[in-house]
Amino acid sequence: MNDDDIQQRRVDALKALVGKYKTKAEFARKYGIEPSYVSQLLGGHRGFGEKSARNMEEKLGLPPNYLDQGQGGAQGDYAIGNVKPAYEPPTTRKAPVISHVQAGGWSEAIDIFAPGYAERWEPVPETACPNAFWLEVRGDSMTAPAGLSIPEGYLVLVEPGVQEENGSLVVAKLDDENEATFKKLVIDGPNKYLKPLNPDYRTITINGNCRIVGTVTEVKMKLR
Structure with a gap:
């Protein structure tokens, strides 16, 4: 899988997480992220590289490499066997x-x-x-x-x-x-x-x- 494919997976995963909120702004406020940054990532106007992905996961309280799973991975937490429990947004913000x-x-x-x-x-x-x-x-x-x-x-x-x-x-x-x-x-x-x-x-x-x-x-x- 090339870098473009991985970056697209990260965008898809982020879209799935943002989609759990009414607006991107509400999602951004929840986790202390600049709304413009979220929009740039989702719109493909900014690269979603390795360090940015790991920082985003840290900010959202997600496991490392979580976003690399794409939209399918963002529907749940770690895959255990054939069971993927529903993802619940973390309540702890980080700075x-x-x-x-x-x-x-x-x-x-x-x-x-x-x-x-x-x-x-x-x-x-x-x-x-x-x-x-x-x-x-x-x-x-x-x-x-x-x-x-x-x-x-x-x-x-x-x-x-x-x-x-x-x-x-x-x-x-x-x-x-x-x-x-x-x-x-x-x-x-x-x-x-x-x-x-x-x-x-x-x-x-x-x-x-x-x-x-x-x-x-x-x-x-x-x-x-």
């Missing part, structure tokens, strides 16, 4: 774990399924905004000696659609930095600051030199 460099340009990102955008996905609440993402904490600037502390290696869920306020933990992109930074937002009258939880690090004054990428709404530790 990508991205790098600090990717986070810096996230608000401009249109296609989160672009090759290389994310090799890893983690569950998020159903209420999370469609373009939410996970960011792994690096360094010890948010490690505090007392009170709230978020050490290196923790995952933070960033939601660009949640309005930040005084005391919010935020991911911000400084104009003179290539990467995003994770800090506490402090608003004091007309003044705003990005404050690390670790007192050994300096507080950054916001004076038009940065933009808020998103608000952190959840923190978790990944042991494995």
Whole structure:
């Protein structure tokens, strides 16, 4: 089977899954996918390569290579003997774990399924905004000696659609930095600051030199 045949199988399988919803937009909202991306795949205007297929399966909570079975495979889960149980859409959404460099340009990102955008996905609440993402904490600037502390290696869920306020933990992109930074937002009258939880690090004054990428709404530790 050549690559064109496999890509067509993936399109057919995706059509079968999307067909379980009233509209493509409803399907896309359910799993936090850009509706335009779904339309491009189904219309053949975008290639449905190996990495895109595996990312889509991860996003939808499907087994690896599930989409390669085509429309017939999408009618059920794994084939066991001659029995194929009816497919039930998963209820757990997932969001990508991205790098600090990717986070810096996230608000401009249109296609989160672009090759290389994310090799890893983690569950998020159903209420999370469609373009939410996970960011792994690096360094010890948010490690505090007392009170709230978020050490290196923790995952933070960033939601660009949640309005930040005084005391919010935020991911911000400084104009003179290539990467995003994770800090506490402090608003004091007309003044705003990005404050690390670790007192050994300096507080950054916001004076038009940065933009808020998103608000952190959840923190978790990944042991494995």
